[in-house]
Structures are given as structure tokens and as C-alpha cells.
Amino acid sequence: MKSFRKELWFNIPTRRAFINITPQIEDCLRESGVKEGLCLVNAMHITASVFINDDESGLHQDYEVWLEKLAPHEPVFQYKHNRTGEDNGDAHLKRQVMGREVVVAITNGRMDLGPWEQVFYGEFDGQRKKRVLVKIIGE
Amino acid sequence: MKSFRKELWFNIPTRRAFINITPQIEDCLRESGVKEGLCLVNAMHITASVFINDDESGLHQDYEVWLEKLAPHEPVFQYKHNRTGEDNGDAHLKRQVMGREVVVAITNGRMDLGPWEQVFYGEFDGQRKKRVLVKIIGE
Amino acid sequence: MKSFRKELWFNIPTRRAFINITPQIEDCLRESGVKEGLCLVNAMHITASVFINDDESGLHQDYEVWLEKLAPHEPVFQYKHNRTGEDNGDAHLKRQVMGREVVVAITNGRMDLGPWEQVFYGEFDGQRKKRVLVKIIGE
Numbered sequence: 001m002k003s004f005r006k007e008l009w010f011n012i013p014t015r016r017a018f019i020n021i022t023p024q025i026e027d028c029l030r031e032s033g034v035k036e037g038l039c040l041v042n043a044m045h046i047t048a049s050v051f052i053n054d055d056e057s058g059l060h061q062d063y064e065v066w067l068e069k070l071a072p073h074e075p076v077f078q079y080k081h082n083r084t085g086e087d088n089g090d091a092h093l094k095r096q097v098m099g100r101e102v103v104v105a106i107t108n109g110r111m112d113l114g115p116w117e118q119v120f121y122g123e124f125d126g127q128r129k130k131r132v133l134v135k136i137i138g139e
Numbered sequence: 140m141k142s143f144r145k146e147l148w149f150n151i152p153t154r155r156a157f158i159n160i161t162p163q164i165e166d167c168l169r170e171s172g173v174k175e176g177l178c179l180v181n182a183m184h185i186t187a188s189v190f191i192n193d194d195e196s197g198l199h200q201d202y203e204v205w206l207e208k209l210a211p212h213e214p215v216f217q218y219k220h221n222r223t224g225e226d227n228g229d230a231h232l233k234r235q236v237m238g239r240e241v242v243v244a245i246t247n248g249r250m251d252l253g254p255w256e257q258v259f260y261g262e263f264d265g266q267r268k269k270r271v272l273v274k275i276i277g278e
Numbered sequence: 279m280k281s282f283r284k285e286l287w288f289n290i291p292t293r294r295a296f297i298n299i300t301p302q303i304e305d306c307l308r309e310s311g312v313k314e315g316l317c318l319v320n321a322m323h324i325t326a327s328v329f330i331n332d333d334e335s336g337l338h339q340d341y342e343v344w345l346e347k348l349a350p351h352e353p354v355f356q357y358k359h360n361r362t363g364e365d366n367g368d369a370h371l372k373r374q375v376m377g378r379e380v381v382v383a384i385t386n387g388r389m390d391l392g393p394w395e396q397v398f399y400g401e402f403d404g405q406r407k408k409r410v411l412v413k414i415i416g417e
Contacts, residue, residue: 001140001279001417003314005385036142038179038276040316040381044392046331052239053185058219059231066210066232071344080336092337093344096376098235100330103179103242103381105274107144112272114183133390135383137316137416138276139140140279175281176415177318191378192324197358198370205349205371237374242318242381244413246283251411253322277415278279 004032004136007044012126015073018060019121021050021132025104026111028134035109037138041119042101044131047091049098049122052113067094067124091124098122106138143171143275146183151265154212157199158260160189160271164243165250167273174248176277180258181240183270186230188237188261191252206233206263230263237261245277282310282414285322290404293351296338297399299328299410303382304389306412313387315416319397320379322409325369327376327400330391345372345402369402376400384416 006028008021025041041050053059071093076082079089102119105112111119121132145167147160164180180189192198210232215221218228241258244251250258260271284306286299303319319328331337349371354360357367380397383390389397399410 001314003416005383005390036140036276038177038274038316040383042381042383044395046392046394051235053231053235054220056220056223058222059228061219062228062232063235070209070348080339081332081334083336084334089337089340092331093340096329096331096341099238099377101381103181103240105144105179105181105272107274112144112274114185114270114272116185117183131392133383133392135316135385135390137314138142175279177316177413190374192370192374193359195359195362197361198367200358201367201371202374209348238377242320242379244283244318244320244411246413251283251413253324253409253411255324256322277281 001137002034002139006134008132009129010121011129012123015126017123017126020055020118021121022119025119025134029111032136034106034136034138037106037136039104039106040101040135042133044133047088047095047125048130049095050102050132051098051122052102052117052119054116055118067097070097088125094124140276141173141278145273147271148268149260150268151262154265155203156262156265159194159257160260161258164258164273168250171275173245173275173277176245176275178243178245179240179274181272183272186227186234186264187269188234189240189271190237190261191241191256191258193255194257206236209236227264233263279415280312280417284412286410287407288399289407290401293404295401295404298333298396299399300397303397303412307389310414312384312414312416315384315414317382317384318379318413320411322411325366325373325403326408327373328380328410329376329400330380330395330397332394333396345375348375366403372402
């Protein structure tokens with residue numbers, strides 16, 4: 001069994017953003033040499049997300065509006081978590097809706113994705129350095 | 140390490156539905172010959188879901204009502220994604236709540252599920268052919 | 279390939295709670311002897327969750343308030359599922375938001391977690407015995 005590990009680093013200039021990281025994961029996969037196996041991609045931070053959906057800017061605006069309705073950033077005092085001095089209570093909630101991680105099948109050395117599936121980093125509390133972990137196991 | 144891959148195809152006649160796919164995954168597991176490992180089951184389409192919950196029709200109606208409240212289909216113009224000519228903006232949101240994939244342990248050649256756990260395909264934009272990927276790795 | 283399986287048992291005295299199970303999973307990992315691989319941790323019950331977030335009590339109160347707003351327990355008759363004699367319809371919905379499972383990378387014999395990542399058991403219909411499955415594969 002082969003295993004491979006890499007961290008992808010981000011420093012998003014805005015509070016929230018969706019970044020297509022599919023090319024970086026394909027690079028990891030090539031570097032790993034794994035032909036059959038599983039690829040785990042997870043946010044290492046608890047106010048960020050890794051998820052799979054469509055690379056369509058209108059949809060990403062819909063996610064932004066929808067998540068802000070489900071878990072508004074303001075007023076910040078509505079979240080007990082923010083009494084710790086943080087203002088990111090909403091980000092911990094938004095990330096639960098979008099998910100921490102994806103597991104992608106590896107087949108013939110490629111990510112085994114459907115026609116429109118793309119992997120995204122979802123940032124909900126940016127303006128600082130954060131990481132995504134790519135872990136690949138297989139043969 | 141063994142690996143196994145199969146696509147399950149669906150063509151749901153309605154816009155939304157929940158289909159119990161546990162028997163098909165058990166068939167895959169038998170065919171794979173894997174006794175110890177992990178089984179990934181994921182929607183290959185971004186307006187569909189694979190999730191684990193109870194096979195109880197009242198609950199499925201509750202999911203339908205609840206998801207429609209969290210992310211209503213109508214009015215379709217409320218979603219920027221629908222400016223692309225689609226009317227499935229809501230389906231991309233509903234799928235994030237229900238999730239893209241499940242990972243199930245394989246123990247002694249069986250899916251290692253709790254007493255009420257069943258695997259479902261969740262369709263949120265049906266009336267066309269769509270796929271689920273089953274990927275099994277182990278020994 | 280090594281594989282390891284263990285059930286963690288819970289009997290939560292309240293209806294809802296969040297329990298940090300990171301130390302128990304670290305124990306499983308040591309017992310497994312796996313140095314490189316993947317660790318699946320999933321609720322075996324469909325009204326409970328395993329998720330990763332922050333071990334901060336204010337945040338856990340925020341989750342409690344937020345989930346109760348998204349899927350209120352009362353009135354219990356609002357859920358068709360409760361016509362079966364249950365009163366846990368809301369718990370099946372809350373669990374979908376928080377998720378059934380996490381997959382954690384194993385690197386150098388340790389859970390490969392970010393600085394604040396902790397693994398939690400989320401109970402939404404307690405006061406009875408329930409289980410979490412830990413399945414580890416690797417080498």
C-alpha cells in the first residue's frame with residue numbers, strides 16, 4: 001500500500017470565498033503514483049470546508065446568500081462562541097452545512113469524478129493562513 | 140489490496156425522490172470479494188445525494204418538506220444559478236444539506252452498518268439519467 | 279494491509295449532547311498499530327452524529343440553538359415520522375446537518391488533525407445505549 005500526504009496552503013484576502021482546488025489535487029495524485037485507491041481532502045481548520053459541487057459563479061453567489069440566511073454573520077453577539085473574542089461563530093455553523101471533507105475514488109490514476117464534479121475550498125473566516133490536507137492511499 | 144468499481148444508474152421519473160440502494164451495494168460487495176476495507180458510495184452528479192438514514196416513508200416526507208423550507212424550488216428566479224437556463228438552483232443547495240457521499244466500513248465481507256442504517260440515493264433534480272459510484276478497497 | 283474495528287458505547291442522560299471522543303479514537307489508533315492509512319468514525323445510529331469542530335462550550339450552545347431553529351423538536355406532531363410512535367423526527371434532521379461520519383488521515387501513527395480539530399459524538403435523541411464505529415485501515 002502506498003500513502004501520500006500534502007498540505008495545500010491558502011491565505012484568502014476576503015472573509016468568505018470558494019476556490020476550485022481540483023487542479024492541485026490532480027497534481028498530488030500524479031505525484032503520489034497511486035492508480036487505485038481513495039483520496040481524502042479535508043479542511044484542517046474548523047471555519048473552512050472542502051466540498052464538491054459545480055464551478056459556476058452564480059451558484060457560488062447562491063451559496064453565499066443562502067449560508068448567510070441560515071447562519072448570519074451579524075449581529076456577532078448572537079453567538080456565545082464570540083464571547084471568546086472571536087467574531088467567527090457563524091463560520092463554524094456554515095462549515096457544518098458545507099462539510100469538512102470529501103473522499104474521492106481513484107481509478108486508473110485519475111480522480112473518479114462525475115462530469116460536473118469539482119472540488120472546492122470553502123473559506124468562511126479568511127484573511128489568515130489556513131491549510132487543506134490531501135491524503136492518498138492505494139496502489 | 141483489492142479494488143472494485145461499479146456505477147449504479149438511475150432515471151427517476153419525478154423531480155425528487157429517495158431510493159434505498161443498500162441491496163445494490165451489498166451486491167457490489169459480494170462481487171468485489173473484499174472482506175476487510177472501506178466502501179465509498181457517492182453521487183456523481185451535483186444535484187443528487189448519497190446518505191444514510193432510516194427507511195421510513197414518514198421520515199422521507201419530513202425530509203422533503205424540510206429541505207423545501209430550507210431551499211425552496213420556487214420562485215426559480217431567486218437563484219442566480221438559474222440564469223444559466225437551469226431551474227435546479229435549489230437542488231444544489233439541498234444536496235449540500237444531505238451530503239454527497241458515505242464511507243461504510245467493511246467487516247467480514249459485510250457492510251458494517253448499525254441496526255437501522257440504510258443507504259439512500261437522494262434525487263433533487265430528476266427526470267434524467269444519473270449515476271452513483273461504488274468504490275471498494277481492501278483485502 | 280491491517281484493519282482494526284472497535285465500537286464505542288454511549289448512554290447519554292440528556293436528549294442532546296456533544297461529547298469529545300478524540301482521546302478514545304487515539305486509543306484505537308495506538309491499539310491498531312496502523313502508521314499510515316485512513317480512520318473512519320461513524321455513528322451507527324441515525325439520530326446521532328460524528329463530526330469535527332472546536333471543543334468550545336459556547337460554540338456547542340450555539341449549535342444547540344441553531345439546530346433547534348433549523349429543525350425544532352416541538353411540536354412533535356409536525357413530523358410525519360413521529361406518527362410511528364417516536365418523538366425523534368427532529369433528531370433525524372439535525373443529524374443530517376451535522377453529518378454521520380468523519381474520515382481522518384493517519385500519518386506516522388497519529389490522527390492527522392489541524393490545530394483545533396477535535397472529533398465529537400453528537401447525540402440528538404439520547405437516554406439510551408448507542409454506538410460509534412471506529413474502523414482503521416492501513417499499514
